[in-house]
Amino acid sequence: MKKLVFICCNCIWLLFGCDTQANNHTQVRNSYNALSYPEFIPNDKVIVKQVFISYIPTNDTSIKTVIEANQQGLITKVIAADEIDNVNVDYSSKSIDYQNQNFSLNLDKHDNITTMIDNNRQSIVxxxxxxxGQLINKTDNTTLESIITSFNYVNNKLVSRSQASEGSCWLAQFFYNKSGWLIESVMASNHDATDSCPEPN
Structure with a gap:
């Protein structure tokens, strides 16, 4: 089985958070999962800014990711190494910059994103x-092929995320220590994970 184990080497975490525990952790988790950053979900506190600098020894490079959140812990901005992965979310105006495009948002009463809508008023994501209240499926039509992502939880922790498009599939698995902190993520590609992937429409 072809597997990729993602280990952050020489990673510097700069965290700026609130002292109180998040009483809306499901919504915080949804926010990170919806925008494809499950590895960085805060464990038990609202964190308003996270800076990650990861060293990749195979090509001797560093990757910097900045994630900012509001006082509720929901992601408002992502500054990534690749510009296409940058995100800006404005919950008051219900808009988002995502995949180099601007969309309007439909939100539920907990500010969970339910749809991203383009200028033609078409539901794109x-x-x-x-x-x-946990995010279980995401259908993304921002590319030529629909990408369907499914999320599986155990004891309020994301344990797997499968992502399928026509002809390909990825399955990510997440492992935690006894304190609930993420310690490892493993990704299997294509036919190795096909049985665990959702069926594309």
């Missing part, structure tokens, strides 16, 4: 939640 859709999100579905279970009865516990």
């Amino acid at each position: 859709e999100f579905n939640y279970d009865k516990f």
Whole structure:
């Protein structure tokens, strides 16, 4: 089985957070999962700014990622190494810059994103939640092929995320220590993970 184990080497974390525990951790987790940053979900506190500098020994380079959040812990900005991954979310105006495009947002009463809508009023990205309020599916039509991402949880922790488009599939698995901190993520590609991937429409 072809697997890639993602280990952050010489990673510097600069965290600026609130002292109080987040009472809306499901919504915080949804925000990070919806925008494809599950590895950086805060464990138990609202963190308003995170800076990650990861060293990649294979090509001797560093990658910097900055994630900013509001006082509720929901992502408002991502500054990534690749410009296409930058994100700006404005919950008051219900708009988002995502994948180098601007969309309007539909939000539920908890500020979970339910749809991203383009200028033609077409739903381009859709999100579905279970009865516990957890994000379980994301359908992204910002590219030529629809990408369907499914999320699986155990004890309120994301344990796997499968991502499928026509002809390809990725399955990411997440492992935690006894304190609930993420310690490892493993990704399997293509046919190795096909059985665990959702069926594309």
